[in-house]
Amino acid sequence: MSVATESDVDQLIEEFKINGFIVIEDFIPIDLLDRITEAWLPIRDREIERQGGNPNRGANRYAIDIPLERPFVDPEIFDHPALVKLFKSFLGEEYIFQDYSSLTPFPGAVYQRWHRDVELLFPGLMTPPVMVAFRIPLCDATEENGSIEVLPGSHYIADKEVCYSMSNERRGKWFDHVLGDDSNRIGNYYPVRLNVKRGTIWLFDLRLFHRGTPNVSDHPRDDLIMHFSRPWFFSGKPHDRIEDTMPRELWDGLSAHARQVMRYKRIAG
Numbered sequence: 568m569s570v571a572t573e574s575d576v577d578q579l580i581e582e583f584k585i586n587g588f589i590v591i592e593d594f595i596p597i598d599l600l601d602r603i604t605e606a607w608l609p610i611r612d613r614e615i616e617r618q619g620g621n622p623n624r625g626a627n628r629y630a631i632d633i634p635l636e637r638p639f640v641d642p643e644i645f646d647h648p649a650l651v652k653l654f655k656s657f658l659g660e661e662y663i664f665q666d667y668s669s670l671t672p673f674p675g676a677v678y679q680r681w682h683r684d685v686e687l688l689f690p691g692l693m694t695p696p697v698m699v700a701f702r703i704p705l706c707d708a709t710e711e712n713g714s715i716e717v718l719p720g721s722h723y724i725a726d727k728e729v730c731y732s733m734s735n736e737r738r739g740k741w742f743d744h745v746l747g748d749d750s751n752r753i754g755n756y757y758p759v760r761l762n763v764k765r766g767t768i769w770l771f772d773l774r775l776f777h778r779g780t781p782n783v784s785d786h787p788r789d790d791l792i793m794h795f796s797r798p799w800f801f802s803g804k805p806h807d808r809i810e811d812t813m814p815r816e817l818w819d820g821l822s823a824h825a826r827q828v829m830r831y832k833r834i835a836g
Contacts, residue, residue, distance in 0.1 A: 576652050580652075580653065580656045583657065586720060587771060588772070589653075606639065610631070610634070614629070614631045639667065640667070645825070663801055663831055664794075667791070670792060671787050672712070678749045693723060698772075699772060699794070700771050700773055701792070702771075706788060706789060711782075711783055715790075716758045716777060718776040721776035742776055813833065815835050818834045
């Protein structure tokens, strides 16, 4: 895996502060990604069949929980020394694992609305990050298959007029009224499409403005997503799901630090 030097990690920390996201290429070995993908596809297909004609993230876009088991939970990935240093910098020494899910746009998926994945704790007041997403693309992300679009630096926007000028039931969640919907841009701003190759990972502050884009290809684009947070921000909602139980054998094989990060998870047996 890449990102081995102190200077590399220090540079990524500064990039994250400025942009609200970082991209690390060639981080996950392709043979490990192959094992993850092979185990993932049957789970994904069963859940898509269950959701039927009503996908939970809009037309042809599916969010699916991922079981806390190998090969999905691999300490060589999430407990990698570079990632540990990054997460400690972003979220503090006592950071925790929150949940594990996927987001897959199939052919025919359309633009999402511009959004944040968490709302501001104190509108009008900027705070340090409270939650960070760690995304693992299982295939190349391209313009054709609906790569994610982000607006660098937007994690710093705490202005109440921008974030709370809507009158619907999701005030503070959607931002098309500021940025424009679909391909209709309002004003001058400079989003970035995260067209990344397989083996890359990327991390982002959940306050960052972002959206999914149309998948006009002939294949789905699978992303696996781990969420990490400050310990006081933990949500117990995942505990309602059987997937949130970790096998005892996997737990016993984790390092002391990995157990600390996973300390709010349920252990089988």
